[in-house]
Amino acid sequence: MAESRVNDQPATVAPFLNKGLVLLFAVACALSVANVYYAQPLLDALAADFGFSQASIGIVITATQVGCALALLFVVPLGDLMNRRRLTMAQLCLLCAALIAVGMASSPAVLLIGMLCVGLLGTAMTQGLIAYAASAAAPAERGRVVGVAQGGVVIGLLLARTVAGWVADLSGWRSVYFVSAAVALLMLVVLSRVLPAQMPRIQYISYLKLLGSMFIMLANERVLQIRGVIAMLMFAAFSIFWSALVLPLSAAPYSFSHTAIGSFGLIGVLGALAAARAGHWADRGHGQRTTGLALVLLLLSWLALAMMPYSLWALVLGIVLLDLGGQAIHVTNQSMIFRTQPAAHSRLVACYMIFYTVGSGLGAIASTAVYASVGWDGVCLLGAAVSLLALVFWGLSLRLMPQAQVDVQKAVAHRGATD
Numbered sequence: 001m002a003e004s005r006v007n008d009q010p011a012t013v014a015p016f017l018n019k020g021l022v023l024l025f026a027v028a029c030a031l032s033v034a035n036v037y038y039a040q041p042l043l044d045a046l047a048a049d050f051g052f053s054q055a056s057i058g059i060v061i062t063a064t065q066v067g068c069a070l071a072l073l074f075v076v077p078l079g080d081l082m083n084r085r086r087l088t089m090a091q092l093c094l095l096c097a098a099l100i101a102v103g104m105a106s107s108p109a110v111l112l113i114g115m116l117c118v119g120l121l122g123t124a125m126t127q128g129l130i131a132y133a134a135s136a137a138a139p140a141e142r143g144r145v146v147g148v149a150q151g152g153v154v155i156g157l158l159l160a161r162t163v164a165g166w167v168a169d170l171s172g173w174r175s176v177y178f179v180s181a182a183v184a185l186l187m188l189v190v191l192s193r194v195l196p197a198q199m200p201r202i203q204y205i206s207y208l209k210l211l212g213s214m215f216i217m218l219a220n221e222r223v224l225q226i227r228g229v230i231a232m233l234m235f236a237a238f239s240i241f242w243s244a245l246v247l248p249l250s251a252a253p254y255s256f257s258h259t260a261i262g263s264f265g266l267i268g269v270l271g272a273l274a275a276a277r278a279g280h281w282a283d284r285g286h287g288q289r290t291t292g293l294a295l296v297l298l299l300l301s302w303l304a305l306a307m308m309p310y311s312l313w314a315l316v317l318g319i320v321l322l323d324l325g326g327q328a329i330h331v332t333n334q335s336m337i338f339r340t341q342p343a344a345h346s347r348l349v350a351c352y353m354i355f356y357t358v359g360s361g362l363g364a365i366a367s368t369a370v371y372a373s374v375g376w377d378g379v380c381l382l383g384a385a386v387s388l389l390a391l392v393f394w395g396l397s398l399r400l401m402p403q404a405q406v407d408v409q410k411a412v413a414h415r416g417a418t419d
Contacts (some may be wrong), residue, residue, distance in 0.1 A: 017133075017136060017137055017138075017141070017145060021136075021196065022133070024194060025130075025132070025133040025145075026148050026149050026152030026155075027152060028125075028152070028187060028191060029126050029129050029149050029150070029152040029156060030159070031156060031183055031187055032125035032126040032129065032156070033122060033125075033126040033153045033156040033157050033160070034163070034180070035121075035160075035180055036064055036118065036119055036122040036123060036160075037157040037160040037161060038160050038163075038164040038180065039061060039064065040161055040242050040245075040246065041165045041246050041262045041265075042164055042165075042168055042173045042176065042258065043057045043061075043243075043368075044057075044246060044250045045168060045258070046111070046173065049173075050108045051108065052108070053372075054247065054371075054372050055368060055372035055373075056368075057368060058243055058365040058366075060111070060115055061239070062364055062365050063112040063113075063115045063116045063119070064115045064116065064118060064119035065119060065360050065361030065364065066116055066361065067115065067119025068119045068120065068122075068123040068353070068356075069354060069357040070120050071119070071120040071121070071124040072123065072350040072351075072354045072357060073211070073214075073354065075091070075120065075124040075128075076123070076124055076127045076128055076131070076346055076347075076349060076350035076353070077214060077346050077347045078128075078346070079132065079345070079346030080210065080346040080347050081210050084195070085191075085192070085195045087128065088125065088129070088132075088195065089188060089192055091124050091128070092184055092185075092187055092188040092191070093188065094117075095118070095121035095125060096181045096184040096185055098114060098118045098120075098121055099178070099180050100177070100178065100181050101113075101117065102114035102118055103174045103177035103178045103181070104174075123353070123357075127350065129149065130149050130150065130334070130349055131345040131346040131348075131349045132195070133146065134146050134334075134345045134349075135345045135346075136196055139339075139342070142335065142338055142339075143282040143283035143331070144283060146334050146335055147277070147278055147280065147282075147331045147335070150327070150330060150331045154268065157265075158265040158266060158269055159265065160265070161261070161262040161265035162259075162262040162265050162266050164258070165257070165258035165259040165260070165263065166258070167179055168258045168259075169258050210347070213344070214347050214350060214351050217341070217347060217348065217351050218351050218354075221337075221340055221351075223336055223337055223339075223401065224340065224348065224351055226397045226400060226401060227333040227336055228333075228351070229355065229393060229397075230295075230390055230393065230394055231329070231330065231352060231355045231356050232355035233386055233387070234295075234298065234325075234326050234330070234359070234387075234390055235326075235355075235356045236359035236360065236363035236386050237298060237326070237363065237386045237390070238359075238363065239359065239361075239362075239363030239367065240363045240364075240367040240379060240386065241322060241367075241379070241383055242265075243363065243364040244368060244370075244376070245261070245264070246261050247368070248308070248309075264315070264316075264319060267316055267320055268322070278327065278328040278332055282332045282336065287332045287335060287336050290332050291328075291329055291332050291333075291394055292391075292394060293325075293328070294324070294325040294329045295325065295329065295387070296325075297321045297322075297325030297328075298321070298322060298329070298390070298391075299384065299387040299388055301320075301321035301322040301387075302318070302380050302383050302384035302387060303318075303384075304318035305318035305322070305380050306376075306377065306381075308376065334349065366382065367379055367382065
């Protein structure tokens with residue numbers, strides 16, 4: 001394996017990023033991640049076209065999550081090895097091709113392969129951009145910058161459901177992927193002109209050693225392990241809800257259109273708006289308190305969601321609590337892990353998001369199977385159980401967090417306050 005360059009030492013401290021560039025990262029993350037979530041409000045249409053049963057249609061989401069896992073293992077780490085701008089451009093070209101392939105799929109096998117590729121490339125783009133933003137940011141603003149970029153991710157995945165429903169009702173589910181391919185081409189033009197260059201200190205390392213270093217991180221980084229398990233459980237709860245929601249809302253007595261179902265995702269934008277604030281709190285050493293409060297909100301959300309058969313307002317409240325809690329946890333997690341090894345942001349985010357992929361994939365397939373067996377009440381009980389497990393694990397993990405991580409948080413918070 002030919003030797004390549006990699007970021008293995010901390011770069012010179014970066015200046016604070018201007019607001020326009022931070023916003024660009026957020027928009028690019030939103031447009032990239034949307035591709036991973038377009039299928040969720042379309043599951044009933046995909047089942048009808050390709051002959052999937054109600055219990056097995058969750059495999060479409062699982063195929064996407066398999067692609068996410070492959071991206072995190074083999075593609076996202078390349079951000080620590082290659083020119084990030086060129087890597088991003090190549091990924092955009094391939095993403096466009098994958099979206100066209102899904103739109104033209106004529107068999108279940110082609111559909112699932114296409115979804116796998118969309119999951120792979122959409123995830124590689126999104127997580128690569130977050131690592132890019134974290135590396136470009138100054139240490140004292142890293143939580144804020146990651147929070148804004150992650151806010152873009154949440155807005156993207158929420159709007160994805162709304163846009164997918166609207167486009168599908170207008171011209172069929174295939175048009176969703178053709179439109180997204182056009183957006184990917186537009187992103188290619190914009191990002192090729194404005195993504196910032198980075199000049200880190202470098203040493204030589206092979207690609208295989210780069211991948212091997214990820215397993216070392218997973219085995220040795222206590223912060224990554226703890227926050228990763230919390231993320232896995234939180235994203236499983238998310239996937240349990242969003243994967244099953246289309247099934248009761250598209251059936252009697254609601255019989256909502258794809259547009260109406262997708263519009264429920266807009267309610268969760270409140271969670272995205274809280275992202276930067278959660279990162280701000282993490283920058284000041286309050287990550288654990290933020291996590292505890294967010295996990296309580298996540299658990300309480302299922303009580304409101306279980307009332308959906310009696311009131312759609314309860315569904316609205318549940319979505320707000322679910323997204324608010326989940327988003328705060330996600331931003332805080334990333335802010336903490338990025339401090340452990342500042343020169344390895346791409347690998348850290350890849351390792352962290354592996355936990356996300358496992359949680360999302362298992363949550364999706366479990367959710368649709370439980371709904372087919374025992375209905376919406378079973379889905380809510382499953383989601384509440386997973387959320388409670390996350391809260392209990394967080395409480396038990398407090399004494400296991402390395403003291404060095406706490407000291408780093410305090411030092412960064414003090415430095416940010418005095419700058």
